[in-house]
Amino acid sequence: MMAIDKRTEAVYIHIPFCTNKCFYCDFNSYVLKDQPVMDYLHALDKEMELTVKANPPGIIKSIFVGGGTPTVLKPNEMAYFLQSVRRHFPEWTEDIEFSMEANPGTTDLEKLSVMREGGVNRISFGVQAFQNSLLTGIGRIHDTDDVYRSLDNARQAGFDNMSIDLMFGLPNQTLEMLAESVDKALALGLPHYSIYSLKVEENTLFHTMYQRNQLPLPDEEDELNMYLLLMERMKAAGYKQYEISNFAKPGFESRHNMTYWRNEDYYGLGAGAHGYVGRQRHVNIKGVNPYNEAANKGLPRLESFEVSREEAMEDFLMVGLRVLDGVSRTRFQQQFGVPMEQEFARPLDKMVGAGLLDSTEDGYKLSSKGILFGNDVFAEFIGSLSTN
Incomplete structure (x- = not known):
């Protein structure tokens, strides 16, 4: 027997703005300067309205706001955005996981307080490394001081469910550097860590450098040793490796990502977002202005197709x-x-x-x-x- 169809319970929302473009990033993101941010948030509100009309939601168990860098929104923009989410997806489970990606250095106490009041209860900080030289070399604008300050502000605003991302296989990164980053990350005592290997993607600065043989990456053996080291360190510290790149204390596994890995339905909202509802997969229009224009006329689809x-x-x-x-x-x-x-x-x-x-x-x-x-x-x- 086939399972009975049930309403969608997970929501992904894309905020495509960034302070700058990291050298490895191929996500749909645009430098914030001169972008029509409020126009975008109004268009997103419209897409939410049309989406729930076409496919009414169930009781929402997870919301994930990614980017870009969602935390580049100003406090008033953030408040408007979170009110939109609450209006169109009003029913949440008591233990909803409402995550937002953040870059250290883009989160002050005022903004974090607006996020917490708006329902966000989990933050994923893109830290990547604890060596400032490596951060500069991959195009990040924060430094390690920003990491500690951002985490302190988040705790002050009432967040206790936090995760950080680290990367390995970075240009000029050594095994010793990764060991130091893992040690410093573990010293923070957070419930969740994501640790990814660098992938050189097309249409990035790193891809151009790689093609010109100008990207000093660790060799395959070093990268394998980095992965073995981080698995060993995380296990010894009491974290379960529940997915290839993710480690958590019991009960703190990312519920939203589990939706993807279980091939369950989720709404995908915003410029360039992917969604999967009722075995229909869609990709939204990517550019900010084209997305804004399309969302004011109907669902802003670039393509939509049935998955066999x-x-x-x-x-x-x-x-x-x-x-x-x-x-x-x-x-x-x-x-x-x-x-x-x-x-x-x-x-x-x-x-x-x-x-x-x-x-x-x-x-x-x-x-x-x-x-x-x-x-x-x-x-x-x-x-x-x-x-x-």
Whole structure:
């Protein structure tokens, strides 16, 4: 039997403005200077209105505001934005996770207080490293003093659920530098950490430098040792690695990201945002002014398409295996009405045989070796149903 359709309970909202563009960033973001910020927030309000009219929400369990840098909004802009969210998504679970990304240096006490009063209860700070030389080298505008000041302000405003992002594999970064960053991050005693490897994406300054052989990256062995070090340090400090790049104290796993990894529905609002509702995936128009104009006439879609049942099944495996508890046979059967092994016997057997997947009581998960070669595992499921 197929699962009964239920209303969408997760919301992603994109604020595309930044103080500057980081050298590695390929996200849909624009330098703040001279941008029509209030026009954008009005257009976003309109998109929310049209979205909930077309697909009424359930009781919202998670909201995630990303960017860009949402915290470049001024306090009055932030207040207007959060009132819009509350108006169009009025019903929240008692324990809602309402996250907002923030850059150290863009959060003073006044703004953080507006965020807290508006319902935000979790902040994810983009710290990236604890060496100012590395921060300058990747185009960040904050320094380590800003990190400590921002965290102090957040605590003063009433936030206790905070996360920071770190990066490894950065230009000129050594294993010792990463060890120092992890130590300083752990000394903060936060409930959640995300630690990502640098990926050199097209249409970034780093990609141009890489093409010219001007990007002094650590070699593959050093990068692998960095990943092994951070996994070991986080585990020793009592954090569970619940996803390839994410570590948490019990109960503080990112609920919103789990929505993605479980291939569940979520609204995607704002310029360039992606959404997934009722097996319909959409991408919004990216430019700020084109988005504003489109949202005042209707839903501001760049493209919208139906995800086939086969593709949805493949996505279930690919994104679900990022979570270290793995994928559940029961959940798969509930979503698709067939056993997982009936559809994916060949790639599952191959990956178990290669020692990259372990069989569990209710499904499959990455082995300790598989964690290091996750992309190879995920690739096995791309298009696998069309070749069966």
